[in-house]
Amino acid sequence: MSVENLEVRFGSSTVVKGISFDVPPGAVLGLVGESGSGKSTTARAIVGLTPSRGAIRIGELDLSAVSAGARRRGRRRVQMVFQDSRSSLDPRFTVAQCVAEGLPRFDRGRVTELLKLVSLDPGLQNSRPGQLSGGQRQRVAIARALAAEPDVLIADEVTASLDVSVQAVVLNLLRRLQRELGLTMLFISHNMAVVRYMADELAVMYGGRIVEHGPVQDVIDRPEDPYTRSLLAAIPEIGQRRLLADDDELALEAR
Numbered sequence: 005m006s007v008e009n010l011e012v013r014f015g016s017s018t019v020v021k022g023i024s025f026d027v028p029p030g031a032v033l034g035l036v037g038e039s040g041s042g043k044s045t046t047a048r049a050i051v052g053l054t055p056s057r058g059a060i061r062i063g064e065l066d067l068s069a070v071s072a073g074a075r076r077r078g079r080r081r082v083q084m085v086f087q088d089s090r091s092s093l094d095p096r097f098t099v100a101q102c103v104a105e106g107l108p109r110f111d112r113g114r115v116t117e118l119l120k121l122v123s124l125d126p127g128l129q130n131s132r133p134g135q136l137s138g139g140q141r142q143r144v145a146i147a148r149a150l151a152a153e154p155d156v157l158i159a160d161e162v163t164a165s166l167d168v169s170v171q172a173v174v175l176n177l178l179r180r181l182q183r184e185l186g187l188t189m190l191f192i193s194h195n196m197a198v199v200r201y202m203a204d205e206l207a208v209m210y211g212g213r214i215v216e217h218g219p220v221q222d223v224i225d226r227p228e229d230p231y232t233r234s235l236l237a238a239i240p241e242i243g244q245r246r247l248l249a250d251d252d253e254l255a256l257e258a259r
């Protein structure tokens with residue numbers, strides 16, 4: 005996916021100020037930055053939930069240059085999982101109906117497959133989102149996103165509202181799926197340790213601009229921008245480089 009000169013305005017304020025970045029196919033770009041820096045707005049613009057200017061390309065397809073109908077079909081190639089599954093899943097739907105929202109038509113067999121893919125008991129198909137735990141709901145949201153067979157998955161603070169123990173399970177699931185399915189991913193999080201675990205590259209947003217972008221470890225080891233330095237300095241664990249020592253198993257300690 006390639007994003008070029010993406011700009012988002014709300015009234016007279018420009019909250020995303022002409023940002024550009026590439027995410028190579030199958031790679032994960034972590035996007036960090038303080039609250040209000042424009043991360044979610046960037047994500048929403050890419051999936052077409054917020055009007056924007058600039059070019060968004062997935063392979064040969066320029067999402068910003070095609071007709072509305074083709075654009076909607078194109079948008080299926082980018083799916084998003086949100087922070088709050090309580091509001092992103094329709095509470096009146098069953099789990100099966102929620103997942104099937106991502107399918108061209110209802111298909112019980114495919115729903116079962118997708119639930120198994122996210123390690124969710126297919127016996128929960130007829131439950132409502134409100135009857136599930138936060139972690140289970142996030143699995144349903146991931147299954148719905150994957151139902152559309154996207155090339156690009158955007159995960160916006162997907163574990164921020166979960167208990168720490170459940171966060172690790174959902175992150176491991178996402179990482180496994182990303183690798184197995186070769187998904188290109190934009191992974192947004194406040195938690196630098198989590199981004200380091202998930203992402204290949206790191207982009208740092210500040211005031212609607214990307215102020216730093218590079219391989220995760222390079223940015224952490226040799227931050228060039230003063231804002232990135234202050235962001236890293238505020239996280240002592242990163243400074244001491246002792247977080248996530250075992251790269252294959254995310255063992256987030258309660259912090």
Ligand SMILES: Nc1ncnc2c1ncn2[C@@H]1O[C@H](COP(=O)(O)OP(=O)(O)OP(=O)(O)O)[C@@H](O)[C@H]1O
Pocket residue numbers: 014019037038039040041042043044045046
């Ligand atoms: N629909 C909207 N109308 C007007 N302003 C908006 C709208 N959505 C977002 N904003 C503003 O745009 C700016 C960027 O918000 P955004 O949610 O993208 O930041 P963020 O980096 O994702 O923050 P957080 O980490 O808190 O989610 C903020 O100043 C916010 O108030």
